[in-house]
Amino acid sequence: MxxxxxxxxxxxxxxxxxxxxxxxxxxxxxxxxxxxxxxxxxxxxxxxxxxxxxxxxxxxxxxxxxxxxxxxxxxxxxxxxxxxxGAAQARGTLKVAAPTSFGRLHIAPHLAKFFKANPDLGVNLDLEDSFVDIVGEGYDLAIRIAELSDSSLVARRLAPVHRILCASPAYLQRHGEPQSIADLMENHICLAAANQDPWRLVGPEGQVTIRTQAPIRTNSSEVVRECVLAGVGIALRSTWDIGPELRDGKLKVVLPEYRASSKVGLFAVYPSRRFLAAKVRVFIDFLATLYGPDPYWDEGLDDWLKLPERTREDA
Structure with a gap:
């Protein structure tokens, strides 16, 4: 042998x-x-x-x-x-981890198209908001929304992530719109999941950090989403999550000159290997083409996504 x-x-x-x-x-x-x-x-x-x-x-x-x-x-x-x-046909089953809300909204609806183009591939999609141990738990790749630091893993940026402050019209009618960061911190309810506190925002005076305070504490980003829609308070949300609500007026942007650092992005992360399996490459290429530098969920939001001149340097 x-x-x-x-x-x-x-x-x-x-x-x-x-x-x-x-x-x-x-x-x-x-x-x-x-x-x-x-x-x-x-x-x-x-x-x-x-x-x-x-x-x-x-x-x-x-x-x-x-x-x-x-x-x-x-x-x-x-x-x-x-x-x-006679061709590089990807086959087998992919084990993929992704954030819960993003996977439900922006991966699952597109899998039919992916399977049609790749009939020999299957996907085992695990949705959870904590970072998994890709190598230790046997994942082929993970989708992460983060400002990634150096690691032994390889990351490919799939799309930008814009996170802005927003509230429902009902909340703003009761409490008024915040006029400054100090007003926001002193007079308003700021909603965040446990892993999203504190907020690190970039605005005209540079970076500011806000520790959130609210009558509800949760580990679920989806709970925060439902609370801001219900008028409980103000939240820092990604446009991939609330784009439709911004367009139809269910949510309104507040303090538009402030938003999360543009260094945060949507990444496909996978083990550092000399040879990338065809099934992994095909799936990553599919997502990169589907999203891209101007993702579909940001359509119609140009007015809110124009960064003030002083924050462009952070982009």
Whole structure:
């Protein structure tokens, strides 16, 4: 057997959970599987697995090796499929994580179009607002709305994200419109989910930070959305979330010269690999084309999205 086959056996042992289970899947005896794993460890000069009578566990080196091996095997599988089919046809199932509201509003409605163009692909879409461990939890990619810092992951910007202060006409009729940041902080109810507090805004005098205060505390951005629509207070919301409500007058922009930093964007984030799986590349390209630098959800909002001259430097 070749060294490549030894790597394949190693990956199968990890996915199957034991050498005997891997042997059954590959039609090999447990003794042969064990021998090939030992040969691989000897060639690499390190232990990949910790063995007990009941189970196996990867060493730190084994974990890193496994992550790279499955990437290599996926690339080889795609290369073979390319030659067999005469085209780079993406196939398989994508495991994708995305923010709850964004996934519901701007990913799910477009999946029919994606599946029509890619009939051999499926998508396992997990919606949650916390950042997942992409590598540790086995995701192919995650969609994130953030100001991303340096990491071991690769990120591709899919679209800008504009976040503006807004309130319902009913709230403004009762409380009046804030005339300044000081007025906003002293006299108004500011709504935010726990992970969106404090607000960091950019305005004519530069960056300002506001700690929100409201009669409701929640970990759900969707709860905040419903509260601002119901007239509970003022919120900092993304235009992808409230574009229709701004256009039909259910919400009104307040303090339009202030908004969140334009460094925040919509990103596709995926493990740093030399070879990007075709299924991942196809999905990211689909989203990048669907959204782009002027996303559809910002249509008709030009008047609100024009940044004051002093804040353009932050863009």
């Amino acid at each position: 070749s060294d490549f086959t030894d790597m394949e056996i190693y990956a199968r042992v990890i996915s199957a959970g034991s050498m005997s289970a891997a042997g059954r899947e590959m039609n090999l005896s447990p003794a042969v599987v064990s021998k090939r794993i030992r040969r691989l460890e000897e060639r690499l000069g390190t232990r990949l697995l910790q063995r007990t009578t009941r189970q196996i566990a990867m060493t730190e080196s084994g974990q890193g090796f496994y992550e790279r091996v499955i990437a290599i095997l996926a690339s080889v599988e795609e290369a073979e499929a390319y030659v067999a089919d």
